[in-house]
Amino acid sequence: MRRTPWRCRGDHERVPRCGAGWPPGKLTTAAKAAFFVLPKDGTFTLEDYGFDSVEVWPENWPAWRLFCEISGQWRIAGMNGVRFALDYTPLFARMERLGLSDDEWNDLFADIRVMEAAALEQMRDNET
Numbered sequence: 361m362r363r364t365p366w367r368c369r370g371d372h373e374r375v376p377r378c379g380a381g382w383p384p385g386k387l388t389t390a391a392k393a394a395f396f397v398l399p400k401d402g403t404f405t406l407e408d409y410g411f412d413s414v415e416v417w418p419e420n421w422p423a424w425r426l427f428c429e430i431s432g433q434w435r436i437a438g439m440n441g442v443r444f445a446l447d448y449t450p451l452f453a454r455m456e457r458l459g460l461s462d463d464e465w466n467d468l469f470a471d472i473r474v475m476e477a478a479a480l481e482q483m484r485d486n487e488t
Contacts, residue, residue, distance in 0.1 A: 390416050390424060391475035392482040394431070423471035429454060430472075431479075443483055446476045 393414040416424045433450045434443040451472065455465060 386415075386417055387420050387423060387471055387474045388478040390414050390420070391427065391478035394428075395479045395482040395486070420471065423468055423475065426451075426454065426458075426468065427472055427475045443480065445480075446472070 430446060430451050433447040435445045435447050436442065437444050451469075455468060458465075458468075460468060
């Protein structure tokens with residue numbers, strides 16, 4: 361299982377959230393790229409990678425790092441091992457250790473939920 365590389369570029373101190381006129385979907389694209397799997401038949405072209413280089417913007421870096429930390433904490437359904445949600449118990453424990461304000465905590469949790477949904481969608485797409 362090969363994943364596309366991800367990287368963070370930029371020297372911005374604070375990049376506005378997507379509601380401030382910037383393009384939406386930055387976290388979604390990063391999460392999908394992290395869980396993208398190449399075709400299993402061994403033959404692939406550059407187009408099979410599905411993603412260009414994905415940039416994680418500075419405003420999203422804390423959420424991205426936390427998502428990477430907990431990306432192995434999936435709830436699994438049934439005998440076939442279908443992932444259906446992140447396990448929020450370790451997520452909440454880790455978030456509490458970060459010493460965030462209420463607003464920061466809510467924003468970070470909302471970002472994690474966006475990436476969770478995108479990762480689950482990509483995992484489902486990998487199955488087809």
